[in-house]
Amino acid sequence: MAQTQLQAAREGTVTPEMERVAERENRDPELVREQIADGQAVIPANRHHDALDPMIIGREFATKVNANIGNSETTSDLETELEKLHTAVHYGADTVMDLGTGSDLDEIREAHIAHSPVPLGTVPLYEAVKRAGSPEAITKDLLLEIIEKQAEQGVDYMTIHAGILAEHLPLTDGRKTGIVSRGGSIMASWMEAHGEQNPLYQVFPEICEIFAEHDVTFSLGDSLRPGCLADACDEAQYAELDTLGELTQVGWDHGVQVMVEGPGHVPMHKVAENVERQQEVCDGAPFYVLGPLVTDVAPGYDHITSAIGAAMAAQAGAAMLCYVTPKEHLGLPEEDDVRAGLAAYRIAAHAADVGTERPGARDWDDALSEARYAFDWHEQFDLALDPDRAQSFHDQTLPGDNYKQARFCSMCGAEFCSMRIDQDARADGKMKSLEEDEGTDLQTSPAAEVNRPPVGTHAAGDLPPMADHEGSDALEEASDD
Numbered sequence: 001m002a003q004t005q006l007q008a009a010r011e012g013t014v015t016p017e018m019e020r021v022a023e024r025e026n027r028d029p030e031l032v033r034e035q036i037a038d039g040q041a042v043i044p045a046n047r048h049h050d051a052l053d054p055m056i057i058g059r060e061f062a063t064k065v066n067a068n069i070g071n072s073e074t075t076s077d078l079e080t081e082l083e084k085l086h087t088a089v090h091y092g093a094d095t096v097m098d099l100g101t102g103s104d105l106d107e108i109r110e111a112h113i114a115h116s117p118v119p120l121g122t123v124p125l126y127e128a129v130k131r132a133g134s135p136e137a138i139t140k141d142l143l144l145e146i147i148e149k150q151a152e153q154g155v156d157y158m159t160i161h162a163g164i165l166a167e168h169l170p171l172t173d174g175r176k177t178g179i180v181s182r183g184g185s186i187m188a189s190w191m192e193a194h195g196e197q198n199p200l201y202q203v204f205p206e207i208c209e210i211f212a213e214h215d216v217t218f219s220l221g222d223s224l225r226p227g228c229l230a231d232a233c234d235e236a237q238y239a240e241l242d243t244l245g246e247l248t249q250v251g252w253d254h255g256v257q258v259m260v261e262g263p264g265h266v267p268m269h270k271v272a273e274n275v276e277r278q279q280e281v282c283d284g285a286p287f288y289v290l291g292p293l294v295t296d297v298a299p300g301y302d303h304i305t306s307a308i309g310a311a312m313a314a315q316a317g318a319a320m321l322c323y324v325t326p327k328e329h330l331g332l333p334e335e336d337d338v339r340a341g342l343a344a345y346r347i348a349a350h351a352a353d354v355g356t357e358r359p360g361a362r363d364w365d366d367a368l369s370e371a372r373y374a375f376d377w378h379e380q381f382d383l384a385l386d387p388d389r390a391q392s393f394h395d396q397t398l399p400g401d402n403y404k405q406a407r408f409c410s411m412c413g414a415e416f417c418s419m420r421i422d423q424d425a426r427a428d429g430k431m432k433s434l435e436e437d438e439g440t441d442l443q444t445s446p447a448a449e450v451n452r453p454p455v456g457t458h459a460a461g462d463l464p465p466m467a468d469h470e471g472s473d474a475l476e477e478a479s480d481d
């Protein structure tokens with residue numbers, strides 16, 4: 001049987017995937033190997049995912065962002081689902097999770113894997129509920145059958161809700177919002193109906209064997225994550241975390257890569273505590289957090305409430321951030337919501353990489369600031385995280401080409417532009433000149449790929465051709481920007 005990345009790393013082998021992520025991160029391949037061997041980082045790379053450009057998730061590397069896509073029972077067709085994949089990659093998702101619960105799940109998953117340059121994650125429990133007809137009708141054999149099929153299809157990582165145990169359920173009784181994880185509520189319902197332990201926990205060793213065969217990475221689900229600030233860091237959440245720590249060891253014993261999912265809704269003063277506790281309990285396995293939202297009062301703006309928590313979590317050591325869109329708690333996100341969510345999370349991830357002094361991470365900020373002070377508007381737009389948005393906002397009030405050399409914008413106006421006044425004062429000798437340097441050269445920056453522009457401006461050529469599938473024309477057009 002071929003080795004997993006973890007097994008190869010433990011034997012001292014630097015795989016082609018490790019070489020590639022070292023190149024993308026601008027780091028030594030030997031550091032990548034060591035981090036994988038110690039379980040401190042993962043490269044989700046199913047051996048059947050031919051279109052993948054490998055990436056790494058670990059606290060020693062640049063912070064990554066995941067976007068969730070997928071159909072529901074009300075919206076479901078292949079073309080729409082491929083467009084969602086394209087949109088997510090276009091706006092800078094490092095991985096994509098297909099949370100589909102509608103129809104044609106196999107066809108859509110296979111198309112996603114055929115076309116996705118980023119790792120694809122799934123939650124096999126959702127397909128199990130759909131196939132069984134209800135949570136209670138799920139069987140252990142069905143779970144294993146679905147997990148094995150998805151592994152053979154090429155899914156790179158799977159959320160497995162094995163950490164919620166029967167003895168944890170009473171601990172949720174005093175909560176304000178009960179169990180808010182979909183997978184968690186399904187497993188709780190099954191355990192109540194059968195009077196048995198969590199079936200995913202029961203068959204966890206068999207899942208490890210399937211994962212080892214295809215090199216699927218665990219994303220251990222946090223079924224008891226808090227759904228509101230009041231439930232954060234409670235006994236139920238931390239009891240499950242202890243089980244996730246045990247399961248991390250079981251995965252590693254089978255030679256399988258492991259990352260661990262985290263909350264959710266957490267007040268600011270407890271975000272770092274969450275990360276530090278997970279890192280201790282799970283021996284440094286990468287932490288993959290959903291937000292967390294730091295206040296519950298802003299439905300419609302939860303990409304912001306959660307990006308604040310995400311930036312704090314990343315600075316404290318979380319390795320990947322699962323984005324939240326403005327539609328969170330309200331409805332299925334559309335393209336504009338995906339764009340807003342990814343922008344918020346790319347900002348959180350980059351801000352944390354600057355704050356933790358990742359090699360070269362601030363060079364991008366410096367280059368943009370230099371362009372701004374030089375009134376090089378075109379360069380400022382090009383360097384922006386979302387160039388189209390930056391230019392369109394500028395051009396709303398000053399659209400003419402002549403304003404692309406202007407030493408002001410409409411915010412302060414020509415007379416009160418502070419940067420113009422400052423520059424004139426220095427030219428007049430009223431103030432000392434600024435130190436002149438050669439400017440920041442992003443081409444030679446040691447920054448990881450995700451900390452250099454353009455982020456979220458993948459050209460159509462970056463994605464594998466869509467020609468094998470219906471709807472390819474629409475996708476090609478959507479890529480032409």
Ligand code: SF4
Pocket residue numbers: 407408409410411412413414416417418419420
């Ligand atoms: S007008 Fe104000 S906002 Fe615009 S470039 Fe000058 S200082 Fe900056």
